[in-house]
Amino acid sequence: MARNAEDIWFAEKVRRAGFPDVPAFAAHFNLKPYRLAQIYRAAAKELADDVGSVTPLPKELRAQLADGGFTFDSVTPVLVQRSGDKQTSKGLFRLADGAEVEAVLMEHYGDRNTVCISSQAGCAFACAFCSTGQAGFTRNLDAGEIFDQARYFARELAAKNKRITNIVFMGMGEPFHNYDSVMDAVALLHDPHGLGLGHRHITISTVGLVDKIDSFADEHLQVNLAISLHAPNDEIRSAMMPVNRKFSLEEVLAACERYVDKTNRKIFFEYVMLQGVNDSEENARELAARMKGHLYHVNLIPYNTTPGASYAGTEQEKIWRFAGILEAAGVPVTVRQNMGRDIAAACGQLRADTQPKVLKEDARV
Numbered sequence: 001m002a003r004n005a006e007d008i009w010f011a012e013k014v015r016r017a018g019f020p021d022v023p024a025f026a027a028h029f030n031l032k033p034y035r036l037a038q039i040y041r042a043a044a045k046e047l048a049d050d051v052g053s054v055t056p057l058p059k060e061l062r063a064q065l066a067d068g069g070f071t072f073d074s075v076t077p078v079l080v081q082r083s084g085d086k087q088t089s090k091g092l093f094r095l096a097d098g099a100e101v102e103a104v105l106m107e108h109y110g111d112r113n114t115v116c117i118s119s120q121a122g123c124a125f126a127c128a129f130c131s132t133g134q135a136g137f138t139r140n141l142d143a144g145e146i147f148d149q150a151r152y153f154a155r156e157l158a159a160k161n162k163r164i165t166n167i168v169f170m171g172m173g174e175p176f177h178n179y180d181s182v183m184d185a186v187a188l189l190h191d192p193h194g195l196g197l198g199h200r201h202i203t204i205s206t207v208g209l210v211d212k213i214d215s216f217a218d219e220h221l222q223v224n225l226a227i228s229l230h231a232p233n234d235e236i237r238s239a240m241m242p243v244n245r246k247f248s249l250e251e252v253l254a255a256c257e258r259y260v261d262k263t264n265r266k267i268f269f270e271y272v273m274l275q276g277v278n279d280s281e282e283n284a285r286e287l288a289a290r291m292k293g294h295l296y297h298v299n300l301i302p303y304n305t306t307p308g309a310s311y312a313g314t315e316q317e318k319i320w321r322f323a324g325i326l327e328a329a330g331v332p333v334t335v336r337q338n339m340g341r342d343i344a345a346a347c348g349q350l351r352a353d354t355q356p357k358v359l360k361e362d363a364r365v
């Protein structure tokens with residue numbers, strides 16, 4: 001059964017404080033439902049750092065809760081870097097058990113503030129071009145740990161009278177490999193009593209786990225789906241994405257068709273441009289043939305060079321030519337631009353579409 005955001009939020013916090021469930025926690029501190037609502041709202045909407053600063057609560061209650069090990073933040077910033085142009089901030093966060101994840105804030109000129117968050121510490125999928133994938137899997141994040149990355153940047157923005165406008169699950173990890181917690185995190189991000197982010201302003205990016213694409217279609221959420229395609233055929237895709245040996249390109253695209261049929265929502269396909277690997281004109285034509293005639297949008301992503309990687313990025317001019325071939329075939333395409341390159345922003349991989357090519361407003365994520 002779907003839980004509401006307040007229940008999701010409390011479930012983890014009380015477990016960390018050593019209680020089996022919310023009723024046991026509420027009974028222990030003699031908390032009426034309105035008190036629970038006050039606490040939740042202080043964290044989720046007012047972005048309070050900790051229970052000590054929640055002034056509507058009696059002082060002794062605040063002290064009791066704090067002494068009882070009840071804390072708000074499940075992530076602690078260890079390092080926050082800002083790009084030279086101040087548009088991009090990357091945070092490295094430590095979790096209670098010492099695991100670390102990254103999240104990135106991109107403040108686009110104008111009024112778009114996108115936060116890229118991690119759903120897992122590390123990643124199990126080992127895509128050859130991805131630095132997170134190369135480092136292996138540590139563990140799943142719980143919904144609170146995912147939500148708190150957003151809360152951290154929401155607080156930074158609030159100090160400047162700004163707010164998060166978009167969330168992308170494009171940090172570390174594979175969101176569909178941590179499906180339930182990611183769905184819970186979406187509920188937290190969306191809750192009107194909290195951050196209140198519209199579903200259409202949230203994007204989940206996946207390597208293409210077919211069973212989970214089907215489950216996601218059944219959620220009937222307006223959340224955007226992005227598929228990391230990166231190749232026009234199985235030969236190229238399997239060589240850099242081991243997951244393709246489990247779910248072939250054909251199977252992933254069949255799941256995408258089922259998703260569009262069911263939801264009538266557009267799917268975004270991410271395609272990292274790797275020199276000599278997937279960037280020829282023939283590759284573009286093959287990709288166009290697969291994308292054509294569907295409710296699909298291709299995002300071409302310049303490769304973010306990672307230390308020790310054996311890949312090189314395609315040169316910009318060639319990326320535009322590749323885009324031109326897709327465009328000529330009638331496939332909507334955007335060429336993304338790097339942000340925060342000077343701080344290796346976004347988990348060594350994040351991109352933002354600051355330079356749209358063929359772009360309608362709703363294609364922006």
Ligand code: SAH
Pocket residue numbers: 127129130131169170171172173174175205206207226227228270272301302303304305306348349350
């Ligand atoms: N596991 C999810 C989220 C990963 S990160 C997924 O695979 O979609 C979001 C995107 O960044 C993915 O498309 C991923 O393939 C891409 N990416 C990873 N490393 C990159 C790099 N070095 N340069 C550019 N994009 C990269």
